[in-house]
Structures are given as structure tokens and as C-alpha cells.
Amino acid sequence: MSSNHPDKTCARCGRRFSWRKKWERDWDDVLYCSASCRRQKVGAADRAREERIMSALEATTSKGLPLHDLAVDTDEVEFLRQAARRLAVGGRILMFQKGRPVEPRDIHGPVDVALPPSRSKCRFRIRG
Numbered sequence: 001m002s003s004n005h006p007d008k009t010c011a012r013c014g015r016r017f018s019w020r021k022k023w024e025r026d027w028d029d030v031l032y033c034s035a036s037c038r039r040q041k042v043g044a045a046d047r048a049r050e051e052r053i054m055s056a057l058e059a060t061t062s063k064g065l066p067l068h069d070l071a072v073d074t075d076e077v078e079f080l081r082q083a084a085r086r087l088a089v090g091g092r093i094l095m096f097q098k099g100r101p102v103e104p105r106d107i108h109g110p111v112d113v114a115l116p117p118s119r120s121k122c123r124f125r126i127r128g
């Protein structure tokens, strides 16, 4: 048995999680941090939240947006946070707290989101 188990990123909530003994047989196949995340696989509503975040960032003229401003109500904030984590882990957005970039998988509390510099206002780059 290897003692070297790199952390993983949950496919549902985008949080970082670490190896545990209960997963020793199938760690390679583990995608979700918890039973709750495994039950709530990413669905159409979640993809729509990701697209809402992307559209808002592409439409804004400011450098970034407070993520909670994009939630339709307080019940949605955590779902939106998960969507933002998935986008950030995929490199599509950046997350900031108090103006500083943060590791998206470990954030707690209010967060701002922004497009990565290379993407801002240059969505279709044509190469010769």
C-alpha cells in the first residue's frame, strides 16, 4: 500500500479532500468528498449556475463581482459557491477575498469572482 495519496477535488462541491482509510481500496475512483455530494451529482441547474456566473463576468465592466450578488436568494449562495469553485478549479475564473487571489477549494466566507486576465474581453482569439 502506498502512503502517498494526493488530495482530490470533489466533483460536486469543488472542495479539497484528503485520503481516508475507508477509501483505501478504491481511492483512484473516488470523485466526491461525501455521501451527500455523491447523491447530488452536478445537474442542469448547476451548469446553469456556472453559465450565469460566466455571463455576469463577461457582461461586467468591473474587474470582479461579489459572488453573493449573483445568487437569487440566500438558499442559493452555497450552490453558487460550489459552481464558482468548479469553474475556478477548471481555470475559467479566479476567486478573490479582500482583493487577494485565494485557493478556490479551501475558501470560506464572502468571495469575489473575476475572469482570468487572458480571457477578459477577448473570448475568441484567432490564430494564424
Ligand SMILES: [Zn+2]
Binding pocket: 010, 011, 012, 013, 014, 015, 032, 033, 034, 037
Ligand atoms: Zn463535495
